[in-house]
Amino acid sequence: MLESAQCLTIAGTATVFPLRLRLHYKAARAAGVSSQTMNKPYTKYYENLKDFEELLAFGEVFSNSLIGTKPNNTNEVYGERIFVKLLCHGMTLVKISPSQHRKNNRELWDISSVYAIARALIETFDAMSYIALSGGSESQNEFRLLFWKLHAEARRLDMLNKIGSSHPQIDKVQDDISALQKQVLNHSCINTCSKQVVVGVENGKYQPYHLTQRERNEESGVNHEYHNAVTMHLSSHVHTHPFSVHQIIEFKAGNEECIGLMGIALQYSSSFLAKAISGMQQLFPACDPKINESTISLIKQWVRIAENGIRNY
Numbered sequence: 001m002l003e004s005a006q007c008l009t010i011a012g013t014a015t016v017f018p019l020r021l022r023l024h025y026k027a028a029r030a031a032g033v034s035s036q037t038m039n040k041p042y043t044k045y046y047e048n049l050k051d052f053e054e055l056l057a058f059g060e061v062f063s064n065s066l067i068g069t070k071p072n073n074t075n076e077v078y079g080e081r082i083f084v085k086l087l088c089h090g091m092t093l094v095k096i097s098p099s100q101h102r103k104n105n106r107e108l109w110d111i112s113s114v115y116a117i118a119r120a121l122i123e124t125f126d127a128m129s130y131i132a133l134s135g136g137s138e139s140q141n142e143f144r145l146l147f148w149k150l151h152a153e154a155r156r157l158d159m160l161n162k163i164g165s166s167h168p169q170i171d172k173v174q175d176d177i178s179a180l181q182k183q184v185l186n187h188s189c190i191n192t193c194s195k196q197v198v199v200g201v202e203n204g205k206y207q208p209y210h211l212t213q214r215e216r217n218e219e220s221g222v223n224h225e226y227h228n229a230v231t232m233h234l235s236s237h238v239h240t241h242p243f244s245v246h247q248i249i250e251f252k253a254g255n256e257e258c259i260g261l262m263g264i265a266l267q268y269s270s271s272f273l274a275k276a277i278s279g280m281q282q283l284f285p286a287c288d289p290k291i292n293e294s295t296i297s298l299i300k301q302w303v304r305i306a307e308n309g310i311r312n313y
Contacts, residue, residue: 041256045263046100051298052266055273056090058295062280063087065289075141079132079283082124086276089121093269098262109253111261112244115237118265122231125272129220130209133279143189144210150180151206222275226309230268274302 063084071077096113131144157173184190184201193201193210200207209216217224237244251258277299281287 039256041260041263045098045259045266048263048266048270049094049097049099051302052090052270052273053094054295054298055270055277055302056087056094058289058291058299059083059087059090059273059277059280061289061291062277062284062287065287066284069284069287073138073141074145075132076283078145079128079280082128082132083276083280086121086124086128086273089117089124090269090273093117093121093265097266098259107253109251109258109262111251111258112237112248114262114265115234118269119231119234119238121269122227122234122272125276126213126216126220127208128276129222129279130211130216132283134219139187140189143184143187146180146184146187147210148208150177150184150201151208153177153180154204154206220275220279221307222272223307223309225311226271226306229309234265234268271302271306274299275306278303 063080066080071080093114096108096110096117098107098109127148131141131148134140134144136144153173153176157170157177160167160170160173181201181204185198190198190201197207197210211219213227214224217227237247247261251261
């Protein structure tokens with residue numbers, strides 16, 4: 001066990017972790033970070049990190065420029081709120097990713113958490129696109145919001161029931177669900193749903209979206225195969241499957257191959273962050289914060305990847 005635990009960190013910084021706890025620490029000075037940044041995998045990683053930080057910085061500027069602006073419709077209300085959630089995921093991703101500038105002489109490389117945050121960012125874009133960026137009619141937007149809220153309230157009630165809650169609001173939640181179910185089934189847009197979706201709503205089996213993932217990707221302009229590959233890859237570490245457990249054992253902080261794996265989450269996240277920024281620019285065309293040509297080019301570059309995939313990139 002001692003030998004196994006010691007191989008988990010860079011030579012000279014090995015620490016014995018109880019229960020073989022896999023904390024991937026890299027000692028910045030002992031391992032010689034500055035010399036490794038010259039290697040191609042490190043150079044590529046820090047390029048990816050720089051791209052993501054530049055996109056994130058502009059996203060923050062755009063979000064801050066909306067302060068004091070009165071929303072014109074629910075699309076703008078929810079679009080702004082969900083965008084802020086997406087930016088929060090992005091900020092956390094930067095904080096837990098390897099950095100050249102971190103002063104702490106021991107740095108944790110936690111690939112599972114990095115991939116989980118990246119997956120959360122992508123899921124947030126999915127909701128943002130469905131609720132705020134579809135460009136549908138007022139009636140269609142209303143239906144989506146009702147459908148989305150119905151699933152949320154039903155899930156809330158299910159959780160309360162499973163913990164045996166006796167909260168006096170439970171009856172109200174049930175009443176809200178019944179009212180939302182009736183509104184959804186009586187809405188004119190219910191006719192655009194598949195029979196399976198309609199039957200599910202009638203039987204109290206609610207989904208967050210009335211469209212399939214493929215349909216949502218087509219609508220948002222995201223390459224479906226790319227989306228599938230990205231979410232499958234990230235999920236392999238979010239879930240504790242044999243693949244992720246095996247890779248954790250093989251993972252070594254400071255290793256060139258491993259810095260590449262950490263960079264993949266930034267690449268995936270950059271494409272969906274760029275799509276979110278592009279969507280916000282369309283949703284709030286009057287909002288025009290200062291943006292340099294480099295950032296404009298960067299947004300277009302990562303949007304192209306999200307829309308076309310990386311098969312021929």
